[in-house]
Amino acid sequence: MSSNRSRLDPEQIREDFPIFRRILPNGKPLTYLDSAATSQKPNAVIDAMDTYYRGLNANIHRGVHTLAEEATEAYEGARARIGRFIGAKKAREIIFTRNTTESINLVAQSWGRRNLSAGDVVILTEMEHHSNLVPWQILAAEKELRLEFVPITEDGRFNMEQYQALLGLNPKLVGFSHMSNVLGSIQPAREIIALAHQAGAIVLVDGAQSVPHLPVDVAELDTDFLAFSGHKMCGPTGIGVLYGKEALLESMPPFLGGGDMIKKVTLQGFTANSLPHKFEAGTPAIAEVIGLGAAVDYLSGLGMEAVAAYEQELARYGIEQLEKVDGLRLLGPNADHKGSVFAFTLGDIHPHDVAQLLDQSGIAVRAGHHCAMPLHQKLNIPASTRASLYIYNSKNEIDRLVESLQSVKKVFG
Structure with a gap:
């Protein structure tokens, strides 16, 4: 495992990830710029899961x-370490799910179904991933809730002024993405949460993009719920986490x-188990939890402050270089308010064509609406190309991306 260091060395980190030794079928080395979709896995994670299955x-x-x-x-040791990683006071506040999507659905279907009724207001934002939109739309249709949306500013940031106005509606819940998976914008979470609590609302933070890239401390933020996925933070697929304040989780069915998930069952009914097992029905993803525990150990070894600092460096450099490409429209704010996520359009070239041509150069990016269709509608575009970087990416790979984008332009004249 890589040791703690004040500045990350991506070349040294890449040695921990076996996939980067792969040469693609076209003879090109892999330039992986799709970590917002899923990150690559270090040996430490692969070995931990292998050890479980073998021994x-x-x-x-x-x-x-x-x-x-x-x-x-x-399994329970991994739960405790994952809890410490995000600053949870107790391991029993960590609920294992399949992914961020299931974690948010758990809140909607358990807390929401019990606590929300017709006319109640739920505040979300225009930049939400479908995972923090559709569960509330399903519940709103069933219970006649009122969904309101914080608009984004011109540069793709959370509109604090409009948010404060919406809080006057006395919402029951505020849900927001800590870091946008399209714009890369990082929201002022502590301020958003404090204002929501002053208005009497419960807060759900979608941390799918923030927990892998930033130091996140749930006690410091004072959030009521935090959802995130293992596969975006060097862990395996099929394992997600819901953090919830103990008193809230205790009150939820x-x-x-x-x-x-039971303590006792008769033919007439059941008594639910204590936390966290009340929300973990059936045989869980044991190997995946152990793998996520190893991923948390790996990231802790790097230091999340160092991870965030290095990725801001990549964000600054990426913006500087991409802005040199004529016809490229970069979405989202400047590097002061952004993670290392670069969604863009390139003239009138379709994003899927851009992505396919980049793949011929060995560069893996994502094209489409990135499970954020309403945001793309707001931006008046059908889709975008997205390059998303992580701890194993370098400035040289940004240069390779820019060079390949120039070649894409030449192909399309």
């Missing part, structure tokens, strides 16, 4: 034999029914 594969919590006890210890 202690067993179901957890129920067994008293050696393997079951060792697997349970590894179970989301799914089945094994391990």
Whole structure:
């Protein structure tokens, strides 16, 4: 595992990721600029999951034999480390789900179904990923809720003035993306949360893009809920986290029914288990939780302050270089308010064509609406191309992207 260092060395970090030794079928080395969709995995994560399957594969919590006890210890140990990583006061405030989407659905279907009624206001933003939009639309249709949206500013930031006006509607919940997966804009979360609490609202933070890239401390932010995914932060797919304040989680009914979320069952009814197991029905993703624990250890070894500082350096450099490409429209704010996410349009060339031609140079980017169709409608574009960077990317790869974009322009005349 890479050691803690004040400034990250992407070339040294790349040594920890076996996929970067791959040569693509076209003979090009891999330039992976799609980490906002999913990050690559270091040896530490792959090895941790391999160790589980090879040496202690067993179901957890129920067994008293050696393997079951060792697997349970590894699983619950990962929960504790993940909790510390985000500043949770207690491990029981960490609920394992499949991904950010399921975490948000859990809040909507458990807390929302119990606490929201006709006419209640839920405030979201125009830049939300569908995962923090559709669950509330489903609930709003069922319970006749009123959804209101904080608009973005001209440069793609959270409009604080309009937000404060919307708080006058006495919302029951405020939900927002800490970092936009399209614009890269980083929201002033602590201020947003404090104002929501003053208005009497519960707050849900979508941390899918922020937890992998920034130091996030739920106690410092004082958020009520935080949702994030393992696969965007060097961990495996199929594992997500919902952090919730203990008192809130205690008051919420179970989301799914089945094994391990119960304390007692009769033919007439059941008694729910204690936290966190109340929300973890059935056999969980044991290997994936252990893998996420290893990912958290890996990122902690790098230091999240160092991760954030390095990515801001990439953001500044990326904006400077991309702005040199004639006809390129970069979406989102400047580097002072942005992560290393660069969504753009290139003249009238369709984003899918841009992405396909970049792939011929070995550069992996994303094209489409990035599960944020309303935001693209707001920006008056059908789609965009997105390059998203992480700890293993370098300025040289940004240069390669810019050079390849110039070649794309030549192809289209």
